[in-house]
Amino acid sequence: MPSDHEPRQHWLHYGYLMPFVLLALYGAVIWWGWAAGEVTVVQPRSYDAAFPANAGACLILLGLTPVALALDWKWKRLGVVLSGTATVLAWATLIQGPLNLDFGIDNLLVRHDSLVAGPHIGRMPEVLALVLMLAGLALTWLALRRADARRPMLLALLGSLAGAYGLTGLLAYRTDLNSVEFWQLHASLGPHTAFMLIVLGGAFTWLAAHDSRTGAGITPRWLWLPVVVCCVTVTVTFWVALRQRELSYLNGTTQLRMNNVAALFSGECEARMESFLRTARRWARTPGLTQAEWEGDAAEFLGDFEGYSSIQWVDAGLRTRWHWPRQGNEAVPFYNHAAHPLRRAAIDAARASLASAIAAPLESPLQAPTFAVYAPIVRGGVIEGFFVGEFYYEKFFDVIDRRLNLSRRYQLGVTVDHPAAPAAGGGALKVYETITPDETFDARLSQSAVYHLFNQRLTITLVPRPVFLATDRQYLPELALFSGLGVSVLFGLVVNLAQSAYLRQRAAERTSAQLREENEERRRVEARLKATDERLNLALDSTQLGVYEWHVESDQVFCTPSVWKIIGYDPAEMPATGEGWLGLLHVDDQPAVRAVIDTHFRGETPFIEIEHCIMHRNGEPLWVALRAKCTSFGEDRRPLRVLGTIQNINARKRADEALRASQAASRKLSLVASKTDNAVIITDDQGRTAWVNGSYSRLTRRRLAEVDRQPLTAHLAPPDGDPGAVDRINTALFEREP
Incomplete structure (x- = not known):
């Protein structure tokens, strides 16, 4: 965010504001859609989740906040107000559901139910409200605190999560995520809302890159974060989709198995009742049938199927005349069938239709639940009584269980609704339930269906057993989940390593360019130094001047080549010590030179200055001027380093001598001329x-x-x-x- 004293930035510097402007414009379009009654704007398809007006208002506020902050820091207060308002609105919407509150803000801006029907149309999903609240908090943080090293990473994380939420919303229609209860209740999105969230995620990611303030061409170090979050989101989405499809497949298989159970129960009951009705008609056609003959025939008939509770001959007074078997039915003799409302209703139905009727379900404190088939005894057009076949429910379902091998794979439960019970009441009677070990069942796999069979309303419930699920399960969702998470981590590592390699390459390129510049500069400096050295040597040669350096402690002497040229020696042949140099002095000048040097070392003179003779290579004495100074002293003022010059003054000395001779001759000539x-x-x-x-x-x-x-x-x-x-x-x- 530029201040008054910062240089004017190029317009591309503010490119990160473009997605925020798009969000603000989209929020305004949503608001206009509700106000103008354009349902296709707020709900493109009838089965899509509508975009609430409050969410549009939050988009406007969030979109304008970075724009206000980018204009000038004088607008910071306005930015805080905008982002704070969006945060409070999203927070109030978020807490209404969990706390079961209603602040009246859902329809504060527009009346949603006037355009789209449905419960809580004007309320944002909790997850969407959470994302918008976090976005408002992040922008408020940006407005209040200009620079923070932790903020870019958190902004990138928030942008990645928002984009991942939007991507999940787009994939929900293809991955059957809309059938998941949590998604339906708390996170359902329409495609237009999902696209908006993707734009919001991109806006915050771009804002994080802008807030990082990295150098030109340098990518942020958190670039791997959006990649990992998106990959994890896709992985979790497909995992949920595979789990949902697995549940749907299991529930579909269970439903088919329930249909088989109902079909077998219907077929078995129909076969047994038809057999009983044929026998009843045969008994009705035998007028002289004695009790002994009837009981013997009934015992033989019951031997074919053990599902009968009893077979009874009921007289015209609706009391039991004969019954079989006697064991276990001690309360049956002279039982008044008219006293039981279900039996009475079946008898009335049989009399009215002159056909069989069923009374169900029948409860007994001493026996399992049963149902009874009343077959009228019609002789001469008059009903003289009824043959009653009473069946155990459990016997039929035991047969079905053995035939389908259900108990090893499912827990089966069957209830029959009492006809006299209200529809919403608890009038269902449990007539059968398989006995299973103490196991924990998955409630999501429990399937129930209602069947209307033989004037009975049966509810069959099947739950797959964990042992059965474990034997056939392929664990494809878990495999997809762990594989996807591994691939996400791998992608993150690849991006991070690629970015590190790219940064190292850029650093190497910059270092190489810097080295090239340094080499070029070094070559230019060396060329200048060479030219300077040549000029210096030329100047030294032309002025007959040489420079030397004397390390007193080691007695090492370093001289320019001009020094040796002055005295006519080859530098490779000459000594590199101070004593060796003093040995070249004229014998008469050595004591004076040593005395001048010692005087300077004692600090009595500022320089070593003396003109003396040195022996030339050709054997002739050569006058030189020595001027030097000790530039470094050690402890107790021990001399360490001496820098100085030597100049050939032989010509000057010879000229001085000639001048003195000429002046002497002139004086003599003047004396003679004047006389x-x-x-x-x-x-x-x-x-x-x-x-x-x-x-x-x-x-x-x-x-x-x-x-x-x-x-x-x-x-x-x-x-x-x-x-x-x-x-x-x-x-x-x-x-x-x-």
């Missing part, structure tokens, strides 16, 4: 008068001041016999001839 009576004139090389003696002044009456710097020939007159004499004198002076 003679002849006029003496001394000129310079241009023929101008430089000195005259006293005889000239006496003869010409001109003093030196009058003729100084005047041409000599200006004061000469040619003799009468030789007019060209003056010209010859000028020519001789010009050509320096005597």
Whole structure:
């Protein structure tokens, strides 16, 4: 976020604001859709989850917050208000469900039920509210605290989770995730909402990259995080989808097995009742049948099927006349069938239709539940009584259990609704249940179905046993889950390693470029140093000057080549010690040089300065000027390092000697000229008068001041016999001839 004193940024620097602007615009479109009644905007398809107006308002607030912060830090307070409002709105929506509260904010902006029907249409799903609340908190943190090293990673994590939530919403229609109860109740998304969440995730990821403030071309170190989160999200989505399909397959198989049980029960009951009705019709056609004959025939008939509780002959007074078997049915003799409402209803139905009727279910404190078939005894068009066949439910289902081998794979339970019980009441009678070991059953696999068979409402419940599930299960969902998590981790490592390799490559390229620049700079410096050295050597050679360095403790001497050129020696042949150099001095100068050096070492003089002779290679003495200084002292002022120069002053010394000799000769000549009576004139090389003696002044009456710097020939007159004499004198002076 630029401040007043920061340089103006390029417009691409603010590219991270584009997805936030899109979110704000989309939220405004959603709000307009509710206000204008455009149902296709808020709910593209009838089976999609609608986009609540409160969620659209949160998008507007969240989208405008980074824009306000990017304008200027003077807008920070507005950004805090926008993000804080979105956070509070999402938080209030989030806590309404778990706490069973209603703050009245769902329809605060618009009346959702006027456009889309359904419960809680205006309430955001809890997971969506949680994502928007965290987004508001993150933007509030961004507004209140400008820089924090931990924030980019958390922003990237939030963006990854939001994008993963949106991606899951898009995949929900293909992966059957919409059939999962938790998703339906707390996280259901329409495709337009899912797309918005993907944009929100991308916006926060881009914002995290912007907040990282890395250098140009350098990717953030948390780049692996969105990849891992998306891969894990896809993995978990497919795991849930496979689990749901596995449950659907198991429930479908269980449903088919229940249909088989119902079909077998229907077929078995129909066969047994048809057999009983044929026998009843045969007994009705035998008028002289005695009790003994009937009981014997009944015993023989019951031997074919042990599912009968009893067979009874009921007279016209609706009391039991005969029954078989007697054991276990001690309460049956003279039983009044009209006293039981279900039996009475079956008797009335049989009388009305002159056909069989069923009374079910029948309870007895001493026996298992049964149902009874009433077959009327019709003789001469008059009903003289009923043959009653009473069947155990459990016997039929035992047969079915053995035939289908159910008890090893399922727990079977059967209930029959009492006809007189209210529909919502507890009038169901449990007529059968398999005995299974103490096992823990998965309630999600329990399947129940209602069947209307023989005027009975049977509810059959099947639950697969864990042992049966373990034997046939392929564990494909778990395999997909762990494989997907492993691949997600692998992708994260690949991205991280690729990013590390890329960063190392960039660092190597920058280092290589820097090294190339340094090498180029070194070559330029070396070239300059070489040129400088050549100029220095040329200057030293032209001035007959040399530089040396003397390490006093080690007595090592380092000299420039010009030093040895001055005295005419080869540098490779010369000694590299101070004593060796002193040995080259003229014998007469060695004590003086040593004395000057010692005086400087004692600190009595600022420099070592002396002119002395050194023996040239050709054997002649050579005058040099030595000037040096000790630049480093050790403890107790011991000299360590001396830097100095040596200059060839032999020519100057020779010139000085010649000058002194010339001056001596001039003094002698001046003395002689001043004492003679002849006029003496001394000129310079241009023929101008430089000195005259006293005889000239006496003869010409001109003093030196009058003729100084005047041409000599200006004061000469040619003799009468030789007019060209003056010209010859000028020519001789010009050509320096005597």
